[in-house]
Amino acid sequence: MEEKVIANTVDRRKQMVRLFKDNNSVLILILILAAAFIVVDGFGNGFYNVMNYTAMYGPVCLGLAIVMITGNIDLSAGFQAGLAGVTSVICFNAVYRASGSAVAALIVAILGAVITGAITGFINGFFVAKIGVSSLIATIAANYAYQGVVFYFAQSSFSPDDADAIKLIARTKLGGMRWLTPSLLIFLAIVAVVFLWMYKSKFGNNIYIVGDNAEAASYAGISVRNTVWVTYVICGVLSAICGFFMVSSAGYAIYTQGNSLSTLTISCCVIGGIKMAGGKGTAIHVLLGVLIMRVISQMMSAMFLAQSYVNLITGALLIVVLIIDRLTSNKATD
Amino acid sequence: MSRGDTFIELQGIVKLFPGVRALDGVSFDIREGEVHSLCGENGAGKSTLIKVMTGVHARDGGDYKIDGKTVNFGSTTEAIAAGVSCVYQELSIAPQLDVAKNLFIGNLPMKGGVVDHKTLYAKATEILQELEMPISAKTIAGDLSVGQQQMIEIGRALTRNARLIIMDEPTSSLSESETETLFNVIKKLVDKNIAIIYISHKLDEVMFLSDRITVIRDGQNIISKNKDEFTQEELIANMIGRPLENLYVKEPAEITTPMLEVKNLTRKGVFQDISFTVRKGEVVGFFGLVGAGRSEIMRAVFGVDHYESGEVLVDGNRLHGGNPAAAIKAGIGFCTEDRKKEGLALPLSILLNATVVKLDQLATAGVINRKKQRDDADHYVTAMRTKTPSIRQAVGNLSGGNQQKVVLAKWLTMTPKVLIVDAPTRGIDVGSKSEIYGILSDLAKQGMAIIVVSSEIEEIMGVCDSVITIFEGKKTAQLAINPALTREQVLACALGGEYNPDFHEELEEKREVESNG
Incomplete structure (x- = not known):
């Protein structure tokens, strides 16, 4: 009995150590940055920028994170978002011209974006999960293809007939506060739902098993193929929401929306503690990752640093996070 | 039923x-x-x-x-x-998930459409008790x-x-x-x-x-x-399919000058003050329980791990620690314990696996002499009677015994002076085992100094000239293998004691009880 008590204590200590290890890079950064941020900026313009970007890019990061937890990657998230943004404008204009109702047009625009995302996600999932193409290659290829479609429609800016209506989602100041937009609330709701879903549902749990040991999952009767496929669809839908938020924020669609989004999203996920090898991370990690990335770039722009320095520092930071992660990880390989 | x-x-x-x-x-x-x-x-x-x-x-x-x-x-x-x-x-x-989720993988208890975590951990705890495992259901499986x-x-x-x-x-x-x-x-x-x-x-x-x-x-x-x-x-x-006359093959070889000398090798917390000599033509066994430090000593000798003090001499020349490349150059070959992880690149061909440590020597100005590479690989693969349709076959497709032969071939292509083999027959069937013992015996006859690390006592006693026992990181004895040496003597030394007749009796009793029960 005594032996058991000791073993349990050891267990608990191990768990605590692990908790620290899993989150330490995040925790350290949050502490430093939050302090610095408040000192530098207070709750002014900087805060608005951070929240605006978090709401906008948060969904696509979350989608990517779910794919990454299965041990795969989606490098097409950027132009899945871009494409969905373009579709939403097409849908908006079609309905607006037919019915004249801005509300109906807005609803159809959102639906159009989500359906586009589901389709592109399904296509990605088809190549990765069904055909078995490496996710890296498949989604790079897909990114080119989606980019091509976006370029076709939106070489210059591509505007909805009623830009104010489309801006409702990302620009409405709830309670008079500029940073509190419907898009931010939608994103936070998605975070909460995804967090609970991944903890509570069978499918959510299966995602972790597939990412941790796909062979074990398939021997346990879990369909690795379907699990991965579905995560790509989810990633597509969440990317599409980001795409719509981008359009809603800008008031138009343009081919640059989606540019460099892939590297940004991966950075946010990695900083937040999502492992490239899969099996680890929650929606909260993603939220933290996005916040941290935005806080960092906001701080640097508050200091009027040239873009070259901003990029250099962001890159250095990513490496530092990965090194900390490496040094505190007890395994030789991740 | x-x-x-x-x-x-x-x-x-x-x-x-x-x-x-x-x-x-x-x-x-x-x-x-x-x-x-x-x-x-x-x-x-x-x-x-x-x-x-x-x-x-x-x-x-x-x-x-x-x-x-x-x-x-x-x-x-x-x-x-x-x-x-x-x-x-x-x-x-699934190494990153906890014990409970691993136990109920693909079979999580559900309540109202969501995972019932309370039942999950309660049931998992029950099963752990049944298996007499004093750990919490929330322990991460990888730990x-x-x-x-x-x-x-x-x-x-x-x-x-x-x-x-x-x-x-x-x-x-x-x-x-x-x-x-x-x-x-x-x-x-x-x-x-x-x-x-x-x-x-x-x-x-x-x-x-x-x-x-x-x-x-x-x-x-x-x-x-x-x-x-x-x-x-x-x-x-x-x-x-036929009677096996002799599983263990060990022909007498001429034992001459010292080839590998290890003096007072120490790595804190792992092994202390290890000294031994292996001579040309000699086969020395290392026996100890799993975790006693046998493999760790070999890793240090070869330079994969560092050591704090002591020295390693190969053919009289001092070897710089912590440098496997230098060890290979000095003439040490090391067939590791886990051939799949440390010994072979499974998706690659036999050809490349067998010549990977020798590529330097096969290259002129950085360009590999393909013909020589093929001939070398062919020679050793054939000499060891490796069963494969072609040397271009991926090593992962071979059976365990044949994979082990490729690991041996890999080191033999560079004609080492000292060959260390760790758990050479783990997971290998009885026929291939015998063949591997035959290869080791031949190599000793040709004048190689060989170290066999094993946790199988019969294997050590069957193929070695002497055995060094390791207990908790210390060398407890070196015993010459001759018909008078018993299994129990070796085991006693590996368990930290010297040979003592009372212990011997206890062991005998224990074994009798086991075989009766």
């Missing part, structure tokens, strides 16, 4: 792969609560048979009945639902030892109400005490009327555990008998 009743029957099972009859009419049956061992060399068809039984492969002929009803499993899930579970040789643990992970796999079968648990080489990476725990758990399972199919190359385990033994060779079942009706020799003869 009560104990001893037949509940699974296989009749004339046939499984065809392109160009091969992997199973050619295998018939046997399983009774409730029995330990039924399946013996056979690599490639005999054991794995295929298991895969047919667990729904991985569909059979091409024959009948498979459970409780008298013919079954056709389309997936492992269906087999599991029918009570047939398998603990795989390659562990299928467990290999033995504990294996227990989790067995626990997994229990969560699925298994009636038959198939264990494929379960002890291949377990320590002695973990093996003992496993055997206790097997006893408990049997008491609960669960049947076990036990597959192992370790014939003493098979003889100790089994109620019945079935031998498979060339996809056919050769013989099926109660354990008591078998002798170990008979078992081996049936497995390889």
Whole structure:
């Protein structure tokens, strides 16, 4: 009995150590940055920028994170978002011209974006999960293809007939506060739902098993193929929401929306503690990752640093996070 | 159903792969609560048979009945639902998830459409108690030892109400005490009327555990008998299809000048003050329990690990520590314990694997002499009678014994002065084992200094000139191997004592109790 008590204590200590290890890079950064941020900026313009970007890019990061937890990657998230943004404008204009109702047009625009995302996600999932193409290659290829479609429609800016209506989602100041937009609330709701879903549902749990040991999952009767496929669809839908938020924020669609989004999203996920090898991370990690990335770039722009320095520092930071992660990880390989 | 009743029957099972009859009419049956061992060399068809039984492969002929009803499993899930579970040789643990989720993998308890975490941890705790594991259900599986992970796999079968648990080489990476725990758990399972199919190359385990033994060779079942009706020799003869005169091959070699001298080697907390000499033509065995530090000493000698003090001399020249490249250059070859992880690149060809440490020497100005590379690989692969259609074959497609030969070939291409082999026959069938011993004996005769690290005492005593015993990181003895040396003497030294007759008696008593029980 005594032996058991000791073993349990050891267990608990191990768990605590692990908790620290899993989150330490995040925790350290949050502490430093939050302090610095408040000192530098207070709750002014900087805060608005951070929240605006978090709401906008948060969904696509979350989608990517779910794919990454299965041990795969989606490098097409950027132009899945871009494409969905373009579709939403097409849908908006079609309905607006037919019915004249801005509300109906807005609803159809959102639906159009989500359906586009589901389709592109399904296509990605088809190549990765069904055909078995490496996710890296498949989604790079897909990114080119989606980019091509976006370029076709939106070489210059591509505007909805009623830009104010489309801006409702990302620009409405709830309670008079500029940073509190419907898009931010939608994103936070998605975070909460995804967090609970991944903890509570069978499918959510299966995602972790597939990412941790796909062979074990398939021997346990879990369909690795379907699990991965579905995560790509989810990633597509969440990317599409980001795409719509981008359009809603800008008031138009343009081919640059989606540019460099892939590297940004991966950075946010990695900083937040999502492992490239899969099996680890929650929606909260993603939220933290996005916040941290935005806080960092906001701080640097508050200091009027040239873009070259901003990029250099962001890159250095990513490496530092990965090194900390490496040094505190007890395994030789991740 | 009560104990001893037949509940699974296989009749004339046939499984065809392109160009091969992997199973050619295998018939046997399983009774409730029995330990039924399946013996056979690599490639005999054991794995295929298991895969047919667990729904991985569909059979091409024959009948498979459970409780008298013919079954056709389309997936492992269906087999599991029918009570047939398998603990795989390659562990299928999800290392980042906790123990409870690993136990109930693919089978999480649900309530109202969501995972019921409370029931999950309560049930998991129960199962851990049943398996006598003093750990929390929230422990992360990756933190467990290999033995504990294996227990989790067995626990997994229990969560699925298994009636038959198939264990494929379960002890291949377990320590002695973990093996003992496993055997206790097997006893408990049997008491609960669960049947076990036990597959192992370790014939003493098979003889100790089994109620019945079935031998498979060339996809056919050769013989099926109660354990008591078998002798170990008979078992081996049936497995390889001819009587094996001598498993261990050791011809006398001329032992001359010191080739490897290790003086006062110390790495804090791992091993202390290790000194020994291996001479030309000599085979020195290193024996100790798993975790005693045997492999760690070899890793330090070879330079993969650092050491704090002491020195290593190869052929009289001092070797700089912590530098494997220097060790290779000085003439040390090191066949590591885990050939799949540390010894071979499985997807690559035999050709590349066999010549990888020699590429430097094969290259002129950075360009590899392909013909010479092929000739070298060909020479050693043929000399060791490696069974393969071509040296371009991926190593991953070979059997364990043939893979081990490629590891040996890899080091022999650079004609080392000192060859260290760690667990050279782990997971290898009896016929290939004998061949590997023959190769080592030949090398010693040619003047190589050889170190054999092993946890199999018979192997050490069968192929070495002397044995060094390691206990808790210290060298406890070096004993010359001669007919007067007993197993117990070696074991006593490896357990920290010197040879003492009382201990000897105790051990004898313990073994008698074991064999009676």
